[in-house]
Amino acid sequence: MISHVDNPVLELHNLTVTYENKPAVWNVDYTIPEGNLIGIVGPNGSGKTTMLKAVMGLEKPSSGYVKVFGNDLDKVRDKVAYVPQRGSVDWDFPTSVYDAVLMGRYTKQNLFKRTSKRDREITNDCIKKVQLENFSKRQISQLSGGQQQRVFIARALAQEAELYLLDEPFAGVDAATENAIISLLQEMKAEGKTIMVVHHDLQTAPKYFDWLVMMNTRLIASGKISDVFNQELLNQTYGGRLNILTQVGELLKQTSHPIREKK
Amino acid sequence: MDAFWIILTGSLVATCCALLGCFLLLRKMTMVGDAISHAVLPGIVLAYLVTASRASFPMLVGAAIFGVITTILIELLSKKGKLQEDAAIGVSFTWLFSIGVILISVFAGQVDLDQDCVLYGEIAYVPLDTLYIGGNNLGPEPVWLLAINLLIIIVFILIGYKGLVVTSFDPILATSLGISTVFWHYSLMSLVSLTTVFSFESVGAIMVVAFLIGPPAVAYLLTEDLKTMLFLSVIFGIGAALGGYFLAVAIDASIAGAMASVIGVEFIFAFIFNPRNGILKRKKLAA
Numbered sequence: 039m040i041s042h043v044d045n046p047v048l049e050l051h052n053l054t055v056t057y058e059n060k061p062a063v064w065n066v067d068y069t070i071p072e073g074n075l076i077g078i079v080g081p082n083g084s085g086k087t088t089m090l091k092a093v094m095g096l097e098k099p100s101s102g103y104v105k106v107f108g109n110d111l112d113k114v115r116d117k118v119a120y121v122p123q124r125g126s127v128d129w130d131f132p133t134s135v136y137d138a139v140l141m142g143r144y145t146k147q148n149l150f151k152r153t154s155k156r157d158r159e160i161t162n163d164c165i166k167k168v169q170l171e172n173f174s175k176r177q178i179s180q181l182s183g184g185q186q187q188r189v190f191i192a193r194a195l196a197q198e199a200e201l202y203l204l205d206e207p208f209a210g211v212d213a214a215t216e217n218a219i220i221s222l223l224q225e226m227k228a229e230g231k232t233i234m235v236v237h238h239d240l241q242t243a244p245k246y247f248d249w250l251v252m253m254n255t256r257l258i259a260s261g262k263i264s265d266v267f268n269q270e271l272l273n274q275t276y277g278g279r280l281n282i283l284t285q286v287g288e289l290l291k292q293t294s295h296p297i298r299e300k301k
Numbered sequence: 302m303d304a305f306w307i308i309l310t311g312s313l314v315a316t317c318c319a320l321l322g323c324f325l326l327l328r329k330m331t332m333v334g335d336a337i338s339h340a341v342l343p344g345i346v347l348a349y350l351v352t353a354s355r356a357s358f359p360m361l362v363g364a365a366i367f368g369v370i371t372t373i374l375i376e377l378l379s380k381k382g383k384l385q386e387d388a389a390i391g392v393s394f395t396w397l398f399s400i401g402v403i404l405i406s407v408f409a410g411q412v413d414l415d416q417d418c419v420l421y422g423e424i425a426y427v428p429l430d431t432l433y434i435g436g437n438n439l440g441p442e443p444v445w446l447l448a449i450n451l452l453i454i455i456v457f458i459l460i461g462y463k464g465l466v467v468t469s470f471d472p473i474l475a476t477s478l479g480i481s482t483v484f485w486h487y488s489l490m491s492l493v494s495l496t497t498v499f500s501f502e503s504v505g506a507i508m509v510v511a512f513l514i515g516p517p518a519v520a521y522l523l524t525e526d527l528k529t530m531l532f533l534s535v536i537f538g539i540g541a542a543l544g545g546y547f548l549a550v551a552i553d554a555s556i557a558g559a560m561a562s563v564i565g566v567e568f569i570f571a572f573i574f575n576p577r578n579g580i581l582k583r584k585k586l587a588a
Contacts, residue, residue, distance in 0.1 A: 094476070094477045095476070095477075096473060096476055096477065112479065115477075115478065115479045118477070119477075120473070120474070120477040122471070122473045122474070126471070126473055127470060127471045127473075128327075128329075128470075131327060131469070131470045131527075132327070132521070132524060132525050132526055132527045132529075132530050133466070133470060133526075133527060134525075134526070137466075137527075138470070141466075141467050141470070141471070141474060142474075144463055144467050144475075144478055144480065145478060145479065145480075146478070146479045146480055149463050149464050149480060150460055150461070150463075150464075177525035177526075179525075193474070197478075
């Protein structure tokens with residue numbers, strides 16, 4: 039079940055990425071519509087992070103290509119913001135919240151120039167949007183996990199992109215922070231931005247997302263959540279993991295989409 | 302006057318090393334600095350054989366090339382060869398350094414260099430190495446070379462601050478912004494190589510390592526702000542040069558050795574008394 043759209047924000051064409059001859063992402067081909075909040079789900083090691091990295095040019099595909107706004111990434115870099123997993127940096131780095139968020143304003147062009155007044159204003163605005171204004175001068179190691187995640191999101195906001203790719207923004211954050219982040223993402227969606235989120239909690243997936251990409255090295259499904267969030271495709275995505283399958287069954291009962299087939 | 306030149310030389314080495322060392326430390330690459338400071342030896346010897354002079358332009362180029370070769374070799378072994386990075390560092394630089402040692406011993410008659418000089422240096426001889434231009438005594442040549450080197454480093458950090466910081470803190474973000482992490486990596490490594498060449502005659506390769514890692518490590522314990530860290534590391538570096546000189550004079554010992562020992566003492570103090578995680582602080586919290 040793979041729905042394609044016209045004028046996609048992001049297009050992956052037969053993308054394959056391999057590590058030492060083992061495929062991490064195998065022949066993934068989908069298109070993403072503009073102005074949606076998109077979830078990417080799949081079990082651990084199913085290539086979600088690798089796929090995002092390939093989109094950002096951080097991993098070289100073995101075959102296939104990625105088009106962002108119909109272009110190569112290099113031509114539209116300023117329209118894409120990537121939020122890596124929180125554990126990918128050293129939070130003991132001697133820098134403040136403000137300086138870390140300001141890095142989102144760095145570009146190839148302004149790297150050797152002084153920080154402009156506009157850059158500083160945008161940085162302060164973005165810190166306010168994630169409600170860290172009282173922590174602006176604090177060193178980043180003195181923040182909680184949820185606050186650190188919000189620093190990363192503020193930094194991506196500061197890039198003023200059109201397409202946002204977030205790798206597990208809800209990992210290790212409390213419920214209140216998760217709510218704050220999701221309502222921020224929904225605001226961004228209302229402004230016409232497209233946001234893709236690697237997500238692990240199937241409970242909340244139907245509530246959060248409009249569109250779902252389901253993968254397990256291969257692409258299982260990509261489409262409107264009402265079309266793809268069903269038992270058959272979840273089974274295919276998560277394989278024969280009984281524990282998860284029973285949970286999924288429970289879940290499907292709770293969702294508003296009726297299950298037509300009962301075995 | 303000799304004391305002045307010796308302390309000035311030590312302070313210049315300390316400042317160059319401290320500034321670069323801060324970025325090495327934050328990139329978790331201090332041992333790469335160690336590796337480079339030894340692995341430039343074959344470059345120095347080869348350039349010396351070709352030009353028969355020390356601290357000449359070919360020597361700098363030779364050393365810088367070997368510095369970059371070291372980093373390439375380390376990355377090759379760790380990324381392609383799947384060797385742990387520390388093992389890759391150990392294999393690369395000992396191999397290159399040993400080639401340098403062989404070259405020195407084979408061409409011993411033609412090279413005015415020996416292992417002792419390379420490893421330990423002799424800062425006490427700095428005032429003898431006077432630079433004359435048009436008959437005017439301009440002071441010791443190493444001081445001038447180190448001053449030029451320091452100027453290059455300061456200009457590099459001032460202009461490249463944003464690039465250095467973003468590639469150190471989050472290379473993934475830097476790449477996704479289109480900023481070349483490779484460019485900044487090799488620029489920094491080239492400057493470490495240059496600094497080693499300018500410094501090794503006066504303080505030796507081992508002391509370069511002490512100055513590269515020690516003062517930045519002390520500063521890192523004491524502050525949470527990068528600019529303050531750069532500033533403090535320079536202060537502690539110069540402090541070690543000053544303190545080391547007078548310690549050496551007082552007990553009639555090796556000057557470079559004394560300078561490096563003072564860095565160790567500074568570190569112990571920072572470790573015990575630093576305001577955040579110092580042992581004293583922890584004791585107080587426990588009590």
